[in-house]
Structures are given as C-alpha cells and as structure tokens.
Amino acid sequence: MIIEDLKIDVAGLSTWLTNNRSVTVLDVRPKSEREEWSIPGSIHADVYDKLKAGDRHVFDNIKLDIDKPVVTVCAGGKTSLKAAEILKQKGYDAYSLQGGMKAWNYAWNTAEIVLHDVKIIQVRRSSKGCLSYIIGSQDEAIVIDASLDPQVYLDFAKSNGWSIKYVTDTHVHADYISRTRELARASMATHLFIDKAEVNYPFTHVQDGERIQVRNTPIEILHTPGHTMESTSFRIGDDAIFTGDTLFVDGVGRPDLKADHDEAIERSKLLYSSLRRLMHLHTNTLVLPAHLATAVAFNGKLITESIGNLAKKLDMLRLSEDEFVKYTTSRIPPTPPNYQIIASLNKQGSYEGHNPADLEAGANRCAIA
Numbered sequence: 538m539i540i541e542d543l544k545i546d547v548a549g550l551s552t553w554l555t556n557n558r559s560v561t562v563l564d565v566r567p568k569s570e571r572e573e574w575s576i577p578g579s580i581h582a583d584v585y586d587k588l589k590a591g592d593r594h595v596f597d598n599i600k601l602d603i604d605k606p607v608v609t610v611c612a613g614g615k616t617s618l619k620a621a622e623i624l625k626q627k628g629y630d631a632y633s634l635q636g637g638m639k640a641w642n643y644a645w646n647t648a649e650i651v652l653h654d655v656k657i658i659q660v661r662r663s664s665k666g667c668l669s670y671i672i673g674s675q676d677e678a679i680v681i682d683a684s685l686d687p688q689v690y691l692d693f694a695k696s697n698g699w700s701i702k703y704v705t706d707t708h709v710h711a712d713y714i715s716r717t718r719e720l721a722r723a724s725m726a727t728h729l730f731i732d733k734a735e736v737n738y739p740f741t742h743v744q745d746g747e748r749i750q751v752r753n754t755p756i757e758i759l760h761t762p763g764h765t766m767e768s769t770s771f772r773i774g775d776d777a778i779f780t781g782d783t784l785f786v787d788g789v790g791r792p793d794l795k796a797d798h799d800e801a802i803e804r805s806k807l808l809y810s811s812l813r814r815l816m817h818l819h820t821n822t823l824v825l826p827a828h829l830a831t832a833v834a835f836n837g838k839l840i841t842e843s844i845g846n847l848a849k850k851l852d853m854l855r856l857s858e859d860e861f862v863k864y865t866t867s868r869i870p871p872t873p874p875n876y877q878i879i880a881s882l883n884k885q886g887s888y889e890g891h892n893p894a895d896l897e898a899g900a901n902r903c904a905i906a
C-alpha cells in the first residue's frame with residue numbers, strides 16, 4: 538500500500554464537500570476533542586485508544602457505506618492514517634485527512650449575494666465559524682475581517698475585476714489572528730480602523746458617522762461598542778450591515794473578554810445601547826456577522842438574517858437594560874483558547890515568531906446565545 542495514496546489534503550476534502558460529493562467523514566479523535574469542534578456532517582467512531590494501541594480489528598464491528606469514499610480525521614493526521622490503512626485493507630476507498638483538524642482549521646468556503654450594484658462574498662473559515670467579507674462595487678472592493686491568507690482575497694478581487702481599496706477589522710479579534718495588515722501590504726489597500734482602536738501600528742482613522750466610498754457605494758461607520766470598546770459596524774444603506782461580534786444571527790457578542798466583572802457589566806450596558814441602535818435600522822437590512830457559533834457547512838448558503846427577523850427571533854433583544862446585563866453576564870461561555878496572546882498579537886499587528894495554527898486551534902467562543 539502506498540501511504541501517499543491514502544492521503545487527502547484540506548483543499549481536496551473542501552472541494553468534495555462543496556461539490557456535494559457523497560463521502561463519509563469519519564472522526565477518530567477521542568470524544569472530548571470532537572465535542573470541542575468537528576467537521577460538519579462527520580460521524581464519530583470511538584476508536585482512538587485502540588488505534589493508538591495498534592489494534593487492527595478496531596473497525597470489525599463498525600459498518601460504513603462501502604460505496605462511498607471514507608475520509609478519516611484526527612487531530613494531526615497520524616492516527617487517522619492508521620485508520621485509513623485498516624479501512625483500505627477492509628475494501629473501503631479510504632483516505633486520511635492530511636494534517637488533521639489542525640490543518641482543517643484553515644478550510645474555507647464561500648457564499649455570496651448581490652444587492653443592487655454591490656456584490657458581497659462571505660468567506661467562511663469552516664471550523665472556527667469566522668466570517669470575513671469582500672465587498673465589491675464596480676471596480677473597487679473593501680475587505681472586512683480578513684482571517685485567511687491574503688491570497689484568498691486577492692484571488693477573489695482578481696476574478697471579479699476589483700482592486701482592493703480598503704481593508705479593515707470590526708474589532709481587535711481575540712480568537713483568531715487578523716490577516717488584515719498582511720492583506721493591506723499585499724494589496725496596497727488603505728488600512729482603516731475606527732479611531733477608538735488601541736493598536737500599536739499605524740492605520741487610517743475613521744470615526745462614528747463617517748462615510749467611506751467604495752466606487753459609488755457609500756459605507757457608513759457605526760461605533761457599536763460592547764463586545765470590545767472599539768467594536769465597529771459597517772452599513773451599506775438599508776441593504777446590509779456588517780456587525781462584527783456585536784450581533785450574530787443567533788446571539789450577541791460576549792462583553793467579558795479582557796475585562797473584569799465590573800468592566801463586563803459596563804461593556805454589557807454599552808452592548809445594549811449598540812444593539813438598540815442596530816435594531817432601529819430598516820427591518821430589511823441584512824445583518825452580516827463576523828462569526829457563526831457552529832462550524833460553517835459547505836452549502837453555499839449565506840449566513841445572514843434581517844434586522845426584522847432578528848428582532849422576532851432573539852428574545853434577548855427585547856429585554857430591559859437591567860435584564861440584558863444580567864442575562865449576558867450570567868451566560869458567559871468558557872474563554873477561547875489563547876485569547877490573551879491572540880488579542881495582544883492583533884494589537885501589535887504582527888504574529889512573527891508564532892505559529893497561527895497552534896494558537897487558533899479550537900472552536901470559536903465569541904457569542905452569547
């Protein structure tokens with residue numbers, strides 16, 4: 538058996554999933570690791586210890602669909618290779634995901650929408666549920682919350698005939714390393730950030746109420762603090778608003794990271810006011826957030842909800858300020874791994890000497906639902 542033939546890389550599996558190819562994705566990690574994050578549509582076999590111990594009968598009592606290829610997955614791609622080898626010998630068309638979940642952290646897919654003369658491409662890092670955007674109007678574009686290699690955005694710009702005029706972040710992220718600065722360098726775009734952003738690198742300041750222009754499309758800057766003090770939303774008329782981690786399709790941003798209890802209460806109050814402001818927008822305005830609480834499926838379906846639908850769907854948006862503060866500060870999820878170091882690297886604007894794949898592993902935990 539040639540080991541290389543048993544491997545599939547992240548791009549390969551992403552293409553299969555995007556093209557709806559029938560495939561069994563078999564997660565062989567310990568249950569606890571799978572609970573943390575997993576590939577959408579994958580199934581689990583609790584065989585990790587046996588595989589590690591070299592048990593070749595580990596799949597004897599597990600029936601998989603023989604007509605579908607099987608892709609085995611573990612944390613780093615070694616144990617899954619043992620699993621693929623055994624499955625291949627049993628007659629399956631088996632592959633092991635190269636680099637495992639650590640590599641899968643960078644798997645991405647897209648969804649898009651055209652609103653009047655603006656095209657919005659939602660670029661989704663599947664595992665972490667990070668959503669970034671490239672928004673084009675005629676021959677210009679802006680990128681918001683770049684979380685992938687700059688080349689991904691450069692390729693979209695090229696294929697759509699856009700030059701990237703602006704790049705920006707909705708806030709100083711604490712759960713992934715922003716690629717906005719790198720993209721600014723690679724694209725020669727102007728790096729915008731709200732004037733409230735406390736970062737240690739130069740950027741072009743924008744402020745609440747200001748409008749920037751992407752060809753003939755005006756984009757309004759809204760300072761929406763709460764999740765962080767500098768959190769910003771970007772509004773395209775009554776069509777769309779990019780809300781960062783302030784408002785999601787299934788919850789609101791957490792107000793506690795890098796804050797003690799009293800600060801979290803203050804931030805929660807700010808978040809309440811910011812959300813009130815957003816809920817006053819036109820009911821048809823589409824909310825395009827920076828995260829999804831779960832892994833993003835490879836289904837091409839835009840993750841969005843209108844302001845009107847969110848007002849009906851999210852009970853927490855109808856609470857009084859006191860109730861909201863109690864609600865948000867009592868439902869705070871566990872902190873994301875490495876958030877302090879990630880936030881400090883983002884503040885610094887450089888991750889030199891660090892491996893993003895090590896720091897960014899794991900699920901996103903930016904929301905309160």
Ligand SMILES: [Fe+2]
Nearest residue numbers: 710711782903
């Ligand atoms: Fe965040």
